[in-house]
Amino acid sequence: MKKSVLYGLLLPGLLFLGIFMVVPIVLTIGSTFYRGGSLTLSGYAHFFEDSYFNQILLTTVGISLITTLLCVALGFPTAYYISRKKARSKGILLAIAIFPLLTSPIVRSFSWMIILGRKGLINDVIVGLGLAEKPLDILYTPTAIVIGLTHLFLPIMIISLVGVLENIDTDLVQAAQSLGASRLSAFARIVFPLALPGLVIGAVIVFVGSLTAYTTPALLGGKQRVISTFLYQNAMTLNDWFLASVIAVIMIAITFIVVGLMNRATHQFNPKG
Amino acid sequence: MALLTLDSVSVAYGSQTILKDLKLDVEKGQLLSLLGPSGCGKTTTLRLIAGFMEAQQGTFRFAGEDYTRRPVNKRNFGIVFQSYALFPHLSVFDNVAFGLRMRKLKDSDIKTRVGRILEVVSLGGFEKRFPKELSGGQRQRVAIARALVIEPDLLLFDEPLSNLDANLRSGMRVEIRRIQQELGITTLYVSHDQEECFSISDRVAVMNKGLIEQIDRPETIFKYPATEFVARFIGFHNFVNFAERAESDGVITLRAGDRLFAAVGNPGTNHPSALKGAIRPDDLVVTAGSEAGPARVGSLPGIVKVSTYLGRSYQYVVETALGPFTANQEMEKPFYSGQSVTLQFPPDKLVLVD
Amino acid sequence: MREKHFGLGLFSLMVFVFLLGPLLIIFATSFEPGIVLQFPPHGFSLRWYEQIFKVEGFIRTFKTSIAISLLGNAFALLLGIPAAYALSRSSFRGKELLNGIFLSPILIPGIVLGFTLMKYLIVVYHLPMYTGLLIGHVVIMLPFIVRVVASSLSNFDFAVEEAALSLGAGRMKAFFKVVLPNIRSGIIAAMLIAFLESFNNIDISVYMTGPGVSTLPIEMLTYVENHFDPTIAAISVLLMVMTGVMMFLIERLMGLSHFTSR
Numbered sequence: 001m002k003k004s005v006l007y008g009l010l011l012p013g014l015l016f017l018g019i020f021m022v023v024p025i026v027l028t029i030g031s032t033f034y035r036g037g038s039l040t041l042s043g044y045a046h047f048f049e050d051s052y053f054n055q056i057l058l059t060t061v062g063i064s065l066i067t068t069l070l071c072v073a074l075g076f077p078t079a080y081y082i083s084r085k086k087a088r089s090k091g092i093l094l095a096i097a098i099f100p101l102l103t104s105p106i107v108r109s110f111s112w113m114i115i116l117g118r119k120g121l122i123n124d125v126i127v128g129l130g131l132a133e134k135p136l137d138i139l140y141t142p143t144a145i146v147i148g149l150t151h152l153f154l155p156i157m158i159i160s161l162v163g164v165l166e167n168i169d170t171d172l173v174q175a176a177q178s179l180g181a182s183r184l185s186a187f188a189r190i191v192f193p194l195a196l197p198g199l200v201i202g203a204v205i206v207f208v209g210s211l212t213a214y215t216t217p218a219l220l221g222g223k224q225r226v227i228s229t230f231l232y233q234n235a236m237t238l239n240d241w242f243l244a245s246v247i248a249v250i251m252i253a254i255t256f257i258v259v260g261l262m263n264r265a266t267h268q269f270n271p272k273g
Numbered sequence: 274m275a276l277l278t279l280d281s282v283s284v285a286y287g288s289q290t291i292l293k294d295l296k297l298d299v300e301k302g303q304l305l306s307l308l309g310p311s312g313c314g315k316t317t318t319l320r321l322i323a324g325f326m327e328a329q330q331g332t333f334r335f336a337g338e339d340y341t342r343r344p345v346n347k348r349n350f351g352i353v354f355q356s357y358a359l360f361p362h363l364s365v366f367d368n369v370a371f372g373l374r375m376r377k378l379k380d381s382d383i384k385t386r387v388g389r390i391l392e393v394v395s396l397g398g399f400e401k402r403f404p405k406e407l408s409g410g411q412r413q414r415v416a417i418a419r420a421l422v423i424e425p426d427l428l429l430f431d432e433p434l435s436n437l438d439a440n441l442r443s444g445m446r447v448e449i450r451r452i453q454q455e456l457g458i459t460t461l462y463v464s465h466d467q468e469e470c471f472s473i474s475d476r477v478a479v480m481n482k483g484l485i486e487q488i489d490r491p492e493t494i495f496k497y498p499a500t501e502f503v504a505r506f507i508g509f510h511n512f513v514n515f516a517e518r519a520e521s522d523g524v525i526t527l528r529a530g531d532r533l534f535a536a537v538g539n540p541g542t543n544h545p546s547a548l549k550g551a552i553r554p555d556d557l558v559v560t561a562g563s564e565a566g567p568a569r570v571g572s573l574p575g576i577v578k579v580s581t582y583l584g585r586s587y588q589y590v591v592e593t594a595l596g597p598f599t600a601n602q603e604m605e606k607p608f609y610s611g612q613s614v615t616l617q618f619p620p621d622k623l624v625l626v627d
Numbered sequence: 628m629r630e631k632h633f634g635l636g637l638f639s640l641m642v643f644v645f646l647l648g649p650l651l652i653i654f655a656t657s658f659e660p661g662i663v664l665q666f667p668p669h670g671f672s673l674r675w676y677e678q679i680f681k682v683e684g685f686i687r688t689f690k691t692s693i694a695i696s697l698l699g700n701a702f703a704l705l706l707g708i709p710a711a712y713a714l715s716r717s718s719f720r721g722k723e724l725l726n727g728i729f730l731s732p733i734l735i736p737g738i739v740l741g742f743t744l745m746k747y748l749i750v751v752y753h754l755p756m757y758t759g760l761l762i763g764h765v766v767i768m769l770p771f772i773v774r775v776v777a778s779s780l781s782n783f784d785f786a787v788e789e790a791a792l793s794l795g796a797g798r799m800k801a802f803f804k805v806v807l808p809n810i811r812s813g814i815i816a817a818m819l820i821a822f823l824e825s826f827n828n829i830d831i832s833v834y835m836t837g838p839g840v841s842t843l844p845i846e847m848l849t850y851v852e853n854h855f856d857p858t859i860a861a862i863s864v865l866l867m868v869m870t871g872v873m874m875f876l877i878e879r880l881m882g883l884s885h886f887t888s889r
Contacts, residue, residue: 111649212736
């Protein structure tokens, strides 16, 4: 293809993203280092010195880590089960896993408001069985956020694992067994290491997604702030755009660092491509 | 007594029968091939012996013990897969060492044994490579080494050469036979390629529709196929249905239409009533002109319909009163289409099959 | 070859209950005849479905959402298809980088992207709210269009295009007459996926609402914060039906393997 044609095809899209995404983000990043007419790191210093901000950041990271672990624990066995199924039932199970992914996050968070509320299903059961005298406060706690995020991101973990697991030749497992490996040992030594790249990618998507998700913590978290709702609050309610920009840059930095680490890690897991 | 015995084994998926009432004996130290077209049940038989599936009926005995329900990982059989099934995340050394680690051998022993077996398959110095860095033939050797290093009681090959190109294939064939004889391992070899099976086996079992049609030494099968299926599968393209037969002094006289043919009885096989004759295109002799005078035994006049140049020989399709026949003949100047010729059926080449 | 997966099967069943159960509960509660949202519902009624159409905000924002998603989709296709074609059809230095730029809107946290867009498009550049909303949605749809169209082009045999060129078609004609018809289902699947992404979006839209300007998800978000009646359940059911239909179409057009391979 001629260079001029190539540029002609790519340029409109690049210009669009350049003007409407790259420039605003670069300017936002720049604005955090510039205050009162001089270059400064005070925005970040202030953020990391403030115990309230730190608590929000730590809570968010904690929620994201627990969500990621839950998604791995629930997703791996399920993905393994789906990947062993014949094409037809595999397709149906995969469709069931993908459907929630395409459903509005509002709908999905809303369903947990019905289930976790003081008059919700869970509390009905707990009080009904006499496990507790009065309804537990689950909704509007970090626990509710973790449940909602796990529900939100589990499908991504499952399909990312099914993607790698279904490409593992069953001959490999059989070869391991014929060489004396038990079912469990074949899983641990062959299936798991080969699925690791998919697991890492899935875990990173879940972790970064949980870290930056807005709707679920906004609806299920009550007064509990996470970093994304904190950003929104500063931007729209408190109109502190300087702090909002600092938070935005911190979120971008975390995302790129985690994704960068992932890229290095997946290269290591595939030593020979 | 045979080392390996399958007794009345049946396997079916739903209404589809894969193996019916299969019986098979393999002697210690022998290399037996299962030969047949795809879907004949040869791979199922191999997977059953390997332990990847269970027989619905019948028993599998090995070295005097019942192996029918013994788990794969307790069988100590080495398997070479069609896909090689090398572990992509492990180096050549770790691939080969896998079975030894499962047997909890000492690291120093593992090192010695892996090193030794890699020498046997001529892959010394490749320990640190990964499967992706190897050629097809080298992967094949790793797969063989991995199966051999556990000192298996039985070695199983599932179409091991089908992913290699033609040159490598004949080389590997010799290699497999050499290693098998050197180590004296009882081996079961599955393939759809008759040349491959014939060249490396002590005995060949030809399978069709879940049954063994014939099991014999390669030379015997090649010369004297027992059934029409086997004959077709190994290249007898011409068949004659005879109306009656008579036997005297070991010579069988046969009649088809108004022509008489002679055949020498097949040694070792017993076809007292077979009325179907088979002959290879290479064994038919074509002579020019239709014969004059009384019909001679074993000759059949016809007209050349198609003439094809095969390189070393010419191939003719000759239309006769008994239908079309295919004959290959080496000659300087070919017959032309439409020419009258006579086909000669040598009595020692005409085979009677069930 | 029977495998003993009983425990695994039971575990997976429970995971599927966790995934789908909440959605089924919404479905059940949407038929509640009373005014309090509860599960199980105390009867059967369609009154909350009727209620949806009585709330002026839902109707208005639904129209806005549809308009933004469709219009944005068209722009994203215009920008994305040429880019996907160029990226699949040629190899040049820096191709990986450009590919990365086109996919990067997925990587930037939505809530951050929304903030920067609001800060610069609306406040600094003084663009109208609707324009800002539209631009934001084109930005988030673009990576999905580029990715799905490129994956559909990767299955296309470009020798067919060369055949058209050798038969005398110009580049443009070859593209429109030969390439485009062959990746049509990929493009439709890309449109559907991008549409759902845009229609369900909150992170961007939440910054771009103002007097008289809002999208359906934002309207729902505000409604849920103030009311807890079954109207939202009823809307949710309608949205799930829409999602289901679109997913079925995506499956028909491309298969669901798009979601598992990367």
